[in-house]
Amino acid sequence: MADRLNLHLSFNGGRIELDLDPRTTLLDALREHTLLTGTKKGCDQGQCGACTVHVDGLRVLSCLTLAAQVESREVTTIEGLTQPDGTLHAVQAAFVEFDAFQCGYCTPGQIMSAVACIREGHTGSDEDIREYMSGNLCRCGAYPHIVTAVRTAAARLQGSKV
Amino acid sequence: MKAFDYVRATDVAHARQQAGQPDTRFLAGGTTLLDLMKCSVERPSRLVDVTHLQGLSEIDVASGQIDIGALAKMSQVAADVRIQQHAPVISEALWRAASPQLRNMASIGGNLMQRTRCTYFRDPAAYPQCNKRAPGSGCAALEGINRNHAVLGTSPDCIAIYPGDLAIALVAFDATILIAGATQRQVLADDFYRLPGTRPDIEHDLAPGEMIVGIQIPQSASLERSHYLKVRDRASYEFAAASAAVGIELEKDGRTLKAVRIAMGGVGTKPWRARAVEQALVGKVFDEDVIRKASTLAVEGAQAREHNGFKITLAPRVVARALMTVGGLA
Numbered sequence: 001m002a003d004r005l006n007l008h009l010s011f012n013g014g015r016i017e018l019d020l021d022p023r024t025t026l027l028d029a030l031r032e033h034t035l036l037t038g039t040k041k042g043c044d045q046g047q048c049g050a051c052t053v054h055v056d057g058l059r060v061l062s063c064l065t066l067a068a069q070v071e072s073r074e075v076t077t078i079e080g081l082t083q084p085d086g087t088l089h090a091v092q093a094a095f096v097e098f099d100a101f102q103c104g105y106c107t108p109g110q111i112m113s114a115v116a117c118i119r120e121g122h123t124g125s126d127e128d129i130r131e132y133m134s135g136n137l138c139r140c141g142a143y144p145h146i147v148t149a150v151r152t153a154a155a156r157l158q159g160s161k162v
Numbered sequence: 163m164k165a166f167d168y169v170r171a172t173d174v175a176h177a178r179q180q181a182g183q184p185d186t187r188f189l190a191g192g193t194t195l196l197d198l199m200k201c202s203v204e205r206p207s208r209l210v211d212v213t214h215l216q217g218l219s220e221i222d223v224a225s226g227q228i229d230i231g232a233l234a235k236m237s238q239v240a241a242d243v244r245i246q247q248h249a250p251v252i253s254e255a256l257w258r259a260a261s262p263q264l265r266n267m268a269s270i271g272g273n274l275m276q277r278t279r280c281t282y283f284r285d286p287a288a289y290p291q292c293n294k295r296a297p298g299s300g301c302a303a304l305e306g307i308n309r310n311h312a313v314l315g316t317s318p319d320c321i322a323i324y325p326g327d328l329a330i331a332l333v334a335f336d337a338t339i340l341i342a343g344a345t346q347r348q349v350l351a352d353d354f355y356r357l358p359g360t361r362p363d364i365e366h367d368l369a370p371g372e373m374i375v376g377i378q379i380p381q382s383a384s385l386e387r388s389h390y391l392k393v394r395d396r397a398s399y400e401f402a403a404a405s406a407a408v409g410i411e412l413e414k415d416g417r418t419l420k421a422v423r424i425a426m427g428g429v430g431t432k433p434w435r436a437r438a439v440e441q442a443l444v445g446k447v448f449d450e451d452v453i454r455k456a457s458t459l460a461v462e463g464a465q466a467r468e469h470n471g472f473k474i475t476l477a478p479r480v481v482a483r484a485l486m487t488v489g490g491l492a
Contacts, residue, residue, distance in 0.1 A: 005168060021165075022165070022166060022167065022168040022209075023163050023165065023166070025196070044200065045197050045200055045201075046193055046196075046197050046264065049261065049263060052263055058237075058266040059262060059263050059266055060263050060266050060267045061193075061263045061264065061267065064191075064192050064193050064196045064197060064267065065192060065196075065267065066168070066189070066192065066196070066209075066211075068168050068170070068211065069189070069192070069211060069213055072214075113262070113263065116262070117262070120262075122262075130397070130398070131397075131398050132262050134261055134262075134397075134398035134399040135260075135261025135262050135263045135264065135399055136261075
């Protein structure tokens with residue numbers, strides 16, 4: 001057995017070199033080895049969406065992705081959305097404005113999913129938003145406000161009136 | 163999770179050579195495999211990562227057939243406008259499956275290899291006996307909570323349901339699966355999936371070291387006029403309680419059925435082609451009563467356990483509604 005893999009990874013535009021057990025998921029590489037703890041571990045089996053990140057611009061589940069699989073790919077986490085001066089991304093700002101969370105644990109995953117959902121063009125109706133945000137579960141039941149936040153952020157990002 | 167070696171394949175030949183070794187699995191999207199490794203259902207000692215292989219994620223829609231590479235993502239195929247136009251049932255089966263994140267990860271080849279969601283199969287710590295994991299050891303589902311277990315294609319050893327959606331559409335429309343092995347071969351999707359019998363551990367017609375490299379779907383008028391209806395316990399991100407992939411072609415009179423294709427998901431131990439319904443409908447005038455009567459044949463031979471009898475009532479209704487949708491009656 002190879003006990004460690006030497007991996008060159010790219011997180012939020014920064015390069016990092018890590019020696020990891022092959023079993024290490026992208027989620028654990030972020031949280032335990034890079035201290036990027038914004039990405040959350042919920043179910044750890046691909047059912048809740050709390051661990052959602054972007055790989056080469058596509059939203060994926062970091063709990064079911066091996067760190068070794070994302071070598072030469074660009075990973076973006078919730079920490080990578082905020083501008084260097086601390087200005088929030090439009091989706092982050094909308095989640096704050098519309099109280100789109102209670103406990104906040106699912107929120108980083110919800111926001112990463114929402115950014116992708118808007119980019120994919122799946123925010124044409126509330127029904128569309130609910131369908132294409134269905135991979136992110138919220139046990140507090142903040143769904144109505146999440147839909148409002150996503151709808152509003154989509155409208156602002158697309159330059160139209162709310 | 164058991165420790166494993168990680169190998170990144172450089173081409174198909176390298177992947178196959180590596181995968182020919184014992185206890186080896188191909189790793190693509192990882193959405194089934196890594197999940198089952200975390201549950202200790204899968205315990206490979208070597209993973210061959212095929213996600214960096216080039217040239218296996220193309221979609222080609224030519225006259226006569228549709229070719230889809232094994233590494234195309236579910237989301238990529240679902241969103242392809244040519245697929246939406248010429249094979250709506252394929253796009254619909256894909257976007258109604260899983261979640262957007264999982265569809266961005268899961269490959270078409272890997273999707274075909276998705277394993278059952280039987281809760282007893284997935285929990286070796288609590289249920290060490292499982293004929294799918296260890297043939298001959300027993301089955302807790304037979305007398306357990308079996309609401310989401312199969313009513314068609316079952317055996318005394320296993321009632322685990324086939325969970326996928328895409329393969330239902332592939333079986334309905336006579337798609338073939340391209341397999342790279344010692345020689346390249348093609349197998350009908352319907353033949354690729356095995357009935358459980360006394361060996362529920364053998365699920366596919368695939369030998370060690372063989373690799374799915376693509377699928378081919380013959381184009382037809384019924385594929386153009388096709389639909390996937392999925393009925394489930396919640397509005398989205400859920401496996402089928404019952405589903406139907408259907409397509410029809412009408413005669414020039416616009417009312418007589420010339421060709422009919424039907425397969426069902428959420429009811430069988432494998433994707434379940436409803437040939438009896440197809441045969442009963444060809445040559446008949448498209449009409450709600452005719453459709454509803456013929457659809458009852460979809461569950462011929464079905465056997466319910468304690469909690470899943472509702473599927474025998476539900477499945478013919480799903481088939482009928484799907485047919486009426488493509489026929490413009492629903």
